[in-house]
Amino acid sequence: MQGVDGIHEHSSLSSPLPSRGNSGAIPVIVRFHPARIGAIRTMEVPQHPTRISEGVAAIRATLRAYPTLLRIYWARTLEYRVQILIWILSGAVPLVMLAVWLSMAREGPIGSFDAGTFVGYYLAAIFLRRMTGVWIIWDLNRDIRMGGLSARLLRPLHPLHYDLARTLASRPLQALLVGPPIALALYLYPGPQLDLTPLNLLRVAAATFMALLLEFFFQYAIGLTAFWTSQAVAFHEVWFFIKALGSGYVIPLALMPEGIQQVLRWTPFPLVLSFPLEMLLGRLPPDRIAQGFMAQGLWLTFAVTLVALLWRLGIRRYEAFGA
């Protein structure tokens, strides 16, 4: 309760500690310096910039920070040499699948895929997977649950940008390490047909970038469930498993039963790998390309909205454990 003269008293809260400025029988804690009395009543709030101007300023500041963010995370990427090795080794899964399909295709083409198509498909898959693979869920999960998020929350940049910058900054090195051997293999093996016209390469690059953003925001959304549950990583396992099959990473979608293809068309999974991959192989008609870009745009909007929503709800629950 608010006493006279702004002195703030708690008679219900008896304390053995000496009180200031009170000689009554009931021990009372007087919490404010005499000099401050009265002023506590008015809590002034300064004029804040409007939401829009604040938003514009935030975007400009964020963009200005990006070159430095990218440079620093590029430097950090180079520090992790073992991780680089793992990138290269973990890219071997499509090679195994390729070997399986090649032995089956010896008799003749399977569906619309002959041996050359398989080689082109899986080698390009290795490269595109390196360009679109995102590894943030574990860090995000740990940061939320162990309180590591605190240091980032204190800075005037949304914590998401550190992860996004880190994700983007590792691409050039991965492209540099995985690109040349893949290119060489494609050049040496006779038969794979790729559509390498400048326009198509540009389209593939755009679709690949969109795929990377899709992966990032979906994974970020899954990571944000760590605000509510300690099972965020388990959710990701489910996402990862469905994605491995639904994105065409393990089996080309064109070889799956028509029914499954129909279902997958309504999910974001084909958009994170199969779409740019089949475009690179020149297997997509123009209307499917346009549809794909549109679907990527819509799913990305959905994912970004989801992240914004989960963030807004989750951050209220953030208890900064151990931080």
Place this chain on the structure above:
Amino acid sequence: MFAIEVRHLHKYYTVHHKAPGLMGSLRAFFRRRYRVIRAVEDVSFTIEPGEIVGFLGPNGAGKTTTLKILAGLLHPTAGEVRVLGFIPQRRERAFLRQITLVMGQKQQLLWDLPAIETFLLNQAVYGIPKAEFQRTLEELVELLDLEGLLTKQVRKLSLGERMKCELAAALLHRPRVLFLDEPTIGLDVTMQARIRDFIREYNRRTGATVLLTSHYMADVAALCRRVLVIHRGHLLYDGDLEALAERVTPYRIVRVTMAQPLPISALSPFGEVLSLNSHRAELRVPRARTAEIAAAMLTALPVTDLAIEEPPVEEVIRRVFAEAAEWDLEQAARWSEPEEEEEEELEAHAGG
């Protein structure tokens, strides 16, 4: 306008707790039992711009929770908080650019890169103009003696070196309000003194407001005229450190040097003899009678030097916490029902 205003702040956490062992885990899997932790209860205070205030309390008192709320990391359960007029949990850019929170055990430095990289990152994130960044950095390098440390990988720095770099990283944007949570934890005495001097100097140069917690009373005594004592989420005291000392320690220390060694029996009539080392002695005397006793000693004993001192801060704080413990007992006596409930729970568990 106040730098910091806190009015009727409450922060409750819900935690689920489980009994140990396999059965406990299984029970917790099917039926979670939640308990509310009242980390901060009805705390109010204000801090003027430029003040250095010490935040004292035993572990788990609610100090860090309060600091996190003030820095915008946690949402208050109830009550109002303003820092530089901002509502912290909105974490507006203009707010974040003017505050900093340094947590002794947490780091913002990028572990695998030299500290200068984190500094440059902060320059970009805070949008510090190049010239200003250079000037502040030079100042911090001088004040904290960082020469040669900035280009070493952070993971190769010693704890003290890292702490200095953390402080520098947290201050590059010249915050107007500093929240320091155990800024000297784990550091040796020299380094503690150095950080302490730095905080004082930063406050003097920039007029920044500082709210700090520390387990080292030397920190508090050297930096803070005013202290807030918090215990079990309740603010028990807000005022001058000296006034607190006067109230909780109703005695003073008289230090005398004598012309010749005296036996303890010659001194004990004047007060409680704390130490006697040939010529020198330390006595504890009732605060109200200090002058009278000192005068009597000067006439009765061959005194060559006499000094009257306040009891050490550690003693003051120890007493505050001892009294806080008494306060706990009183509270427990008043509100005995919740405890009984807990016992019932335990019994039920033992039976099952």
